[in-house]
Amino acid sequence: GNSVTQMEGPVTLSEEAFLTINCTYTATGYPSLFWYVQYPGEGLQLLLKATKADDKGSNKGFEATYRKETTSFHLEKGSVQVSDSAVYFCALPSSGGGADGLTFGKGTHLIIQP
Amino acid sequence: EAQVTQNPRYLITVTGKKLTVTCSQNMNHEYMSWYRQDPGLGLRQIYYSMNVEVTDKGDVPEGYKVSRKEKRNFPLILESPSPNQTSLYFCASRARSDRDTEAFFGQGTRLTVV
Numbered sequence: 177g178n179s180v181t182q183m184e185g186p187v188t189l190s191e192e193a194f195l196t197i198n199c200t201y202t203a204t205g206y207p208s209l210f211w212y213v214q215y216p217g218e219g220l221q222l223l224l225k226a227t228k229a230d231d232k233g234s235n236k237g238f239e240a241t242y243r244k245e246t247t248s249f250h251l252e253k254g255s256v257q258v259s260d261s262a263v264y265f266c267a268l269p270s271s272g273g274g275a276d277g278l279t280f281g282k283g284t285h286l287i288i289q290p
Numbered sequence: 291e292a293q294v295t296q297n298p299r300y301l302i303t304v305t306g307k308k309l310t311v312t313c314s315q316n317m318n319h320e321y322m323s324w325y326r327q328d329p330g331l332g333l334r335q336i337y338y339s340m341n342v343e344v345t346d347k348g349d350v351p352e353g354y355k356v357s358r359k360e361k362r363n364f365p366l367i368l369e370s371p372s373p374n375q376t377s378l379y380f381c382a383s384r385a386r387s388d389r390d391t392e393a394f395f396g397q398g399t400r401l402t403v404v
Contacts, residue, residue: 184330208390219294219380219395220333227390270335277323277348277382278393282332 178203178271182281189256190289197251197284199266207268209242209249210278214263261288292317296381296396303371303403311366311399313381320386322364323348324356326377333380339364371403
């Protein structure tokens with residue numbers, strides 16, 4: 177079935193540093209890919225998505241490009257802020273057996289220090 | 291405001307005492323799911339529902355029950371909770387369409403079974 181691998185962290189950066197969180201996937205076909213973010217004490221919310229190969233999703237200064245050649249969807253931001261501290265999840269639709277939901281990576285805990 | 295509401299946010303209970311975690315959404319979404327989040331394991335789907343009276347097992351359904359009698363509500367029932375069900379639980383919903391659509395999550399229920 178579909179699966180996602182992402183770096184778990186924690187990842188600790190200083191404010192204004194460049195961020196990359198790696199995500200690779202295994203899937204049948206070319207499913208949509210998502211990044212969700214979980215701020216402390218809150219539920220997950222969609223950060224960005226890409227629905228086909230070479231698409232770039234972007235939101236709040238974050239970007240990720242759907243790369244089918246490398247089966248990757250790495251999350252990047254040029255200059256992080258303290259308010260970006262959160263857990264980030266890469267995800268794609270689940271596969272097989274009628275399962276209707278998302279398959280998530282284990283999450284990357286990002287800590288931004290002032 | 292579009293939202294998914296879970297109650298309670300925090301719950302401590304004893305082994306074997308039946309409990310229900312409620313979930314309600316106000317977006318008229320067909321699809322609803324329950325996930326549990328555990329350190330090092332990420333989010334795993336427990337059960338999902340594609341419409342009223344239609345439910346199915348996700349990846350980790352053992353020890354849980356659900357019902358979908360109304361479109362807006364999708365309660366999670368633990369008939370005889372055990373300590374290994376101590377976890378952070380999330381309800382999610384999304385509109386009926388293809389798998390590109392965004393999932394909306396509740397704020398989570400932190401359950402401790404002693």
